[in-house]
Structures are given as C-alpha cells and as structure tokens.
Amino acid sequence: MIDQLGQQSLFNILISLMVLVIVWWSVQAIRMELFVKDPEGLRAKAFLVILTIALTYLITGFILNYLNWSQSLRFLF
Structure with missing residues (x-):
C-alpha cells in the first residue's frame, strides 16, 4: 500500500514537471510587448x-x- 502511494506520488511529480516544461516552452511564444509596457x-x-x-x-x-x-x-461493471 505504501509502495503504491510512493509510486503514484513519483508519477504525479514527473507528470507535473513534464507539463511545466511544455507550458514554459509554450509561454515563450507569447508576444509580451502586446500586453505589458516593459516586456523585459x-x-x-x-x-x-x-x-x-x-x-x-x-x-x-x-x-x-x-x-x-x-x-x-473498471469498478463500474
């Protein structure tokens, strides 16, 4: 039970980190000069x-x- 909880936690962290990298890469495409006065x-x-x-x-x-x-x-049926 504890091992499964640890594995699920590790899986959640890895998914979060992968999504973070993808989102950061995607956000870099936003032209900030359209939204803020000083984009730098x-x-x-x-x-x-x-x-x-x-x-x-x-x-x-x-x-x-x-x-x-x-x-x-799977518990539905």
Whole structure:
C-alpha cells in the first residue's frame, strides 16, 4: 500500500514537471510587448512565471484527474 502511494506520488511529480516544461516552452511564444509596457522588466518576467505555474497546475490537475477517472471505470461493471 505504501509502495503504491510512493509510486503514484513519483508519477504525479514527473507528470507535473513534464507539463511545466511544455507550458514554459509554450509561454515563450507569447508576444509580451502586446500586453505589458516593459516586456523585459521584472514584472513581465514574474507574470510569465505565475502564468506558467497557473497553467501547469490546471493542465496537470486535468491530466491526473482524467487518468484516475479512467482507472476507476473498471469498478463500474
């Protein structure tokens, strides 16, 4: 039981890190000069980091919930 919990935690961390890398790579394509006054400033960089973390949280939550739900379908029948 404990081993399975540890494996699931490690899997969740790895999924989160993979999604973080993909989201950070994707966010770099945003033209910040359209949204902020100083795209090279500290505020713009902080905004990108916060945006990346928020999107990573949402996407990772969706993926992990979907995987859990799909694994729980076997208990339906």
